[in-house]
Structure formats: structure tokens, C-alpha cells
Amino acid sequence: MSQPHNIVIITGQLVVGGAERQLYLWLKHLDRQRFNPSVITLHPDCGDYWEKPIEDLGIPLYRIARRRNRLCRFRQILNILHDVKPDLIHGWNLFSGVYAAASAKLTGAKSLCGIRNSYQTFSRDKLLSALALRLADGFVVNSNSAADALKLRLGKMNRGIYVVPNAIEPGQAQREQLRDQLTERFSLPAELPWAVSIGRMEASKQFGKLLELIADLQIKGSKVHLVLIGDGPERPALEKLAANLGILASVTFTGEVPLAKQWLPAFDLFVFTSVDEGMPNAVLEAGAAGLPIVTWELPFYREILENEKSGLLVETGNMQKLEEAVTRLIDSPPLRARLGAEAQTHVLREFSLERFITGMSSAYQAVLRGDKPSGEFAP
Numbered sequence: 072m073s074q075p076h077n078i079v080i081i082t083g084q085l086v087v088g089g090a091e092r093q094l095y096l097w098l099k100h101l102d103r104q105r106f107n108p109s110v111i112t113l114h115p116d117c118g119d120y121w122e123k124p125i126e127d128l129g130i131p132l133y134r135i136a137r138r139r140n141r142l143c144r145f146r147q148i149l150n151i152l153h154d155v156k157p158d159l160i161h162g163w164n165l166f167s168g169v170y171a172a173a174s175a176k177l178t179g180a181k182s183l184c185g186i187r188n189s190y191q192t193f194s195r196d197k198l199l200s201a202l203a204l205r206l207a208d209g210f211v212v213n214s215n216s217a218a219d220a221l222k223l224r225l226g227k228m229n230r231g232i233y234v235v236p237n238a239i240e241p242g243q244a245q246r247e248q249l250r251d252q253l254t255e256r257f258s259l260p261a262e263l264p265w266a267v268s269i270g271r272m273e274a275s276k277q278f279g280k281l282l283e284l285i286a287d288l289q290i291k292g293s294k295v296h297l298v299l300i301g302d303g304p305e306r307p308a309l310e311k312l313a314a315n316l317g318i319l320a321s322v323t324f325t326g327e328v329p330l331a332k333q334w335l336p337a338f339d340l341f342v343f344t345s346v347d348e349g350m351p352n353a354v355l356e357a358g359a360a361g362l363p364i365v366t367w368e369l370p371f372y373r374e375i376l377e378n379e380k381s382g383l384l385v386e387t388g389n390m391q392k393l394e395e396a397v398t399r400l401i402d403s404p405p406l407r408a409r410l411g412a413e414a415q416t417h418v419l420r421e422f423s424l425e426r427f428i429t430g431m432s433s434a435y436q437a438v439l440r441g442d443k444p445s446g447e448f449a450p
Contacts, residue, residue, distance in 0.1 A: 184211070281299070368384040377417075
């Protein structure tokens with residue numbers, strides 16, 4: 072049997088997050104007889120949640136000291152690569168993808184750049200995207216909407232695009248047991264339906280709209296308790312907004328919770344208002360937990376949910392429609408059960424770990440072989 076290919080994956084940080092969880096799943100389940108992985112993290116001071124789990128897999132992890140001088144950081148990467156001698160360098164996201172593609176040109180390795188956000192990435196990070204588009208040998212994206220945007224940006228440049236949707240590991244949690252635990256831990260009202268949303272508290276997630284929604288529902292006498300799981304720079308402002316709206320008794324801020332997906336079966340509905348996603352892990356996890364989902368009618372959500380069948384998709388930014396959809400779920404347990412069951416069946420079938428591992432392995436092999444892109448997206 073031939074020797075495994077040396078693979079180096081460069082990532083920005085290893086905080087609690089969806090992209091980082093997908094990286095861990097790939098490292099945990101890739102075929103070690105085909106791929107010998109190492110990981111470089113560029114910002115170890117920003118968070119280290121996944122560092123120990125990765126090292127426990129027996130995978131070398133290199134930490135690059137954060138410096139203002141990017142040239143010094145690049146030299147550190149090249150020193151590591153000189154020792155590892157990689158066949159393929161994979162930048163897990165756009166930022167690290169630039170380092171991966173540039174260093175691959177200097178070391179003779181092949182390179183892949185990951186695109187893990189929506190099409191808005193290309194308009195927001197113009198310099199990074201221009202460098203990555205020109206230097207990378209191929210791209211791994213986690214949604215068809217991101218692939219479509221990437222094709223437009225590539226134009227006549229001939230690059231491989233590999234669509235590898237995020238993966239979900241099914242859980243085994245029992246709803247009633249979890250509900251009792253959360254009722255006790257956070258003093259949640261057991262008699263009311265619980266709505267939940269998960270994510271980093273930043274502007275693009277639009278958690279403020281959810282708080283305004285709860286305030287409107289409260290005025291109209293619709294009873295529901297909202298739980299927001301996550302942390303971030305917007306949290307103090309959101310807590311102040313909840314106080315100003317007079318809904319502190321109807322909202323619980325849990326803070327950052329590692330593996331929050333384990334709690335999801337305890338909830339009654341999932342509401343997600345983010346407008347900047349690639350393949351949103353939070354929505355996949357809610358679907359896998361059997362929750363009915365309300366979100367915007369954006370391309371990356373339509374890849375996961377079918378309106379009125381496996382979720383409720385409403386016109387983006389239309390708060391009246393969002394309120395109507397949430398009210399329907401609050402008022403109808405049978406509707407919640409039907410949509411949640413369909414979402415669970417669909418997500419566990421279409422976003423399985425097996426498909427993720429097969430897709431990522433195929434992308435690596437194609438780039439290593441130097442396959443010429445056919446213009447079609449890889450499965």
C-alpha cells in the first residue's frame with residue numbers, strides 16, 4: 072500500500088463554533104491510511120476549545136504566534152511546512168486559504184481554499200478573495216449558493232469547486248429529561264413553549280429582531296419563552312434591549328455553551344434570523360433534533376428546508392411574516408410535530424457524516440491528482 076499523503080490544514084482559530092466543529096469531524100473520521108494530517112492554527116490566543124480534542128486524536132497541532140507583521144507569520148508557516156513536507160495544504164476558510172495557497176506555491180504542494188460563508192464573503196473581503204481566487208488550486212464550499220457565487224467570481228479561471236455540505240452527528244438525548252434539567256438550571260417556565268436560537272452574538276445574526284418579536288408577541292398575549300444560546304460583542308446591547316422592551320422575564324441568555332446541540336431536543340421551536348451564512352450548522356442541528364424551524368427565505372436555507380414541508384421560510388426581513396410563522400407554531404403542536412419530524416428525516420439523510428467524509432476525501436484526491444475541472448460541481 073502506498074504511503075498516505077501528508078495534509079496540512081490551516082485554520083484561523085479553534086474556538087467553539089460551527090466551522091471548527093466541522094474541522095474536528097473531518098479530522099476524527101478521515102482515512103489515516105490515505106491522509107496523514109497536521110493542523111496549523113493562526114490565532115491560538117483567540118480560543119482553544121478544540122485544541123485538546125484534536126491533539127487527543129494524535130494529530131500534530133502547530134500554534135502560530137499572533138503578530139501584526141503578516142510576513143513574520145508567513146515565515147513561521149513556511150518553517151513548519153519545511154518539516155512536514157505536505158502534499159496538500161488546505162486553508163479551512165478564506166482567510167487561512169490565502170496563506171495555504173501562497174505557501175503551496177512556494178513549497179510545490181497542491182492547495183485548497185475553504186469558503187464557509189455566503190456570497191457576501193466575496194464583497195466583504197475583496198483583497199483576500201482576489202488572492203485566493205488567483206492562487207488556490209481548488210475550492211471546497213459547503214453550499215450550492217456559495218458555489219454559484221464562486222463560479223461568477225472565477226469567470227474564465229479554471230478551478231475545481233467541490234461542494235461538501237456540513238455534517239450532522241445524530242444525538243440520543245431524551246426530551247423530557249433535558250427539559251427538566253434546563254428548567255432547573257435556568258428557571259425556565261415549564262408550562263410555556265420554548266423557542267431557541269443559537270449563534271455568536273454579532274450584528275449579522277440579528278438577535279435584536281428576535282427580541283422585538285418576543286415583545287410584540289407578549290403585547291398580543293401570545294405566550295412563549297425565548298432562549299438565546301451564545302455569546303459575543305453584541306450581548307450587552309441585546310441584554311439592554313431586552314430590559315428596555317420589558318421582556319427580561321421572557322428571555323434567557325445562557326452565554327456560550329459547548330455542544331449546545333445536546334440541549335436542542337428540549338425545545339419546541341427554533342427561530343433563526345441570520346443573514347450571512349454558508350451552510351448554517353445551527354439550522355442543521357435544530358433539524359436533526361426534530362425541531363420545527365422558522366427562518367428567512369434565503370438560498371442557503373432553501374438548501375436545507377422546504378417551506379411548509381420541513382420548515383417555515385418567510386420573506387427576508389419581513390417581521391410581520393416572521394411573527395405570523397412563529398405564532399402558527401406556538402398555537403399548533405401538531406404543526407410543530409409534523410414540520411420537526413420531516414426536518415429531522417431530511418437533515419439526517421442529506422447531511423450525513425458519511426456524505427461529508429466522502430465529499431471531502433474526493434476533493435482532496437482530485438486536487439492531488441491534478442484533475443482538470445469539468446465545470447461541474449463535485450458531489
